[in-house]
Amino acid sequence: VQLVESGGGLVQPGGSLRLSCAASGFTFSSSAMSWARQAPGKGLAWVSGIYSDGSTTYADSVKGRFTISRDNAKNTVFLQMNSLKPEDTAVYYCALYPAGAPPHLIATIALYDYWGQGTQVTVSS
Numbered sequence: 043v044q045l046v047e048s049g050g051g052l053v054q055p056g057g058s059l060r061l062s063c064a065a066s067g068f069t070f071s072s073s074a075m076s077w078a079r080q081a082p083g084k085g086l087a088w089v090s091g092i093y094s095d096g097s098t099t100y101a102d103s104v105k106g107r108f109t110i111s112r113d114n115a116k117n118t119v120f121l122q123m124n125s126l127k128p129e130d131t132a133v134y135y136c137a138l139y140p141a142g143a144p145p146h147l148i149a150t151i152a153l154y155d156y157w158g159q160g161t162q163v164t165v166s167s
Contacts, residue, residue: 043065043066043067043068043138043156044065044066044067045063045064045065045136045137045138045156045157045158045159046063046064046158046159047061047062047063047134047135047136047158047159047160047161048061048062048063048064048161049061049062049161050133050134050161050162050163051162051163051164052164052166053126053163053164053165054165054166054167055126055127055128055165055166055167056125056126057126057165058122058123058124058125058126059123059126059163060120060121060122060123061077061120061121061123061134061136061161061163062118062119062120063075063077063118063119063120063121063136063158064116064117064118065117065118065119065136065138066117068138070112070114070117071094071114072094072141073094073138073139073141074091074092074093074094074138074139074145074148075091075092075112075119075136075137075138075139076088076089076090076091076092076136076137076139076148076149076154077089077090077091077110077119077121077134077135077136077137078134078135078137078151078154079130079132079133079134079135079163080132080133080135080160081129081131081132082131082132084132086135086151087101087132087151088101088148088149088150088151089101089103089104089108089121089134090104090108090110090121091110091139091148091149092110092111092112092119093145093148096112098110098111099148099149101149103129104123104130107123107124107125107126108121108122108123108124109121109122109124110122119136121134121136123163126163126165127165128165128166129165130163130165131163131164131165131166132162132163133160133161133162133163134160134161134162134163135157135158135159135160136157136158137154137156137157137158138154138155138156139153139154140153140154140155
């Protein structure tokens with residue numbers, strides 16, 4: 043399994059960024075995927091998930107501002123982040139949700155075994 047994130051950077055408050063995660067080494071189209079983040083001095087926090095059928099779920103802190111999507115032809119999952127706030131500053135990681143894990147536990151960080159290397163997002167004026 044290989045997960046490679048890209049698209050991070052420095053953006054002003056209110057701005058937008060689109061993160062990408064290129065996946066390989068497993069059957070992407072039948073897998074659920076998630077994004078999580080780690081802010082400075084804090085633990086890893088789940089942000090959003092997308093199931094194989096395209097249905098999505100979000101943490102309350104990003105609902106209405108972030109959109110997760112996937113392109114099965116390109117084995118890539120995206121995170122479109124709009125109306126960014128300074129508190130969104132973090133390293134963002136994509137992760138593979140284990141096959142067979144209960145769908146309703148997708149926000150449970152401890153269940154994930156495979157992570158990307160992360161991409162830094164900094165929201166600052």
